Amino acid sequence: NAGVMQNPRHLVRRRGQEARLRCSPMKGHSHVYWYRQLPEEGLKFMVYLQKENIIDESGMPKERFSAEFPKEGPSILRIQQVVRGDSAAYFCASSPSTGGYEQYFGPGTRLTVT
């Protein structure tokens, strides 16, 4: 049973470019969460999605960031016009569709903006 998968694992972008981060939840999970971790800090919630719906995006910066979880395919976190401050590790987690509060994390995507 594969865990949460994220790709790419490492991503380097120049300032002003776009970054696309992908997350495939565990089999049977339809809840996806994105978190950001800055160096030497804890994880900060960004957005919570279910299939085709954004449930809570209160942790997302107002501009340049967007997320989706389509009916088919992985969840995508998109960062437009990246800046150096966007450099961080971005983690995706998934949880079961019914019952169970456990969130299982993927290995993360480490974004470096040069």
Place this chain on the structure above:
Amino acid sequence: QQQVKQSPQSLIVQKGGISIINCAYENTAFDYFPWYQQFPGKGPALLIAIRPDVSEKKEGRFTISFNKSAKQFSLHIMDSQPGDSATYFCAASISNYKLSFGAGTTVTVRA
């Protein structure tokens, strides 16, 4: 505003010793309290979790103690091993919802 406060920031323990990490929260609506273990360059791994209707939960060498009235919970790592050297995060959530994380504790176990 950090909803979950974690201490200490780091600790060093001898092999075989006990590691204790403490967390405090403010939001009384929280009803799920997990602990995660993270190794450098890896994603957080769920270690153990507790609901507020129990005061203690034990899994192997890891124990969570929960004090609802004080709004505090702690992780005890018994018989600490070098392989336990990692960063540990406490967290809290309301049902199956977004997790609020503590700042993390780096544990170093000396052989």
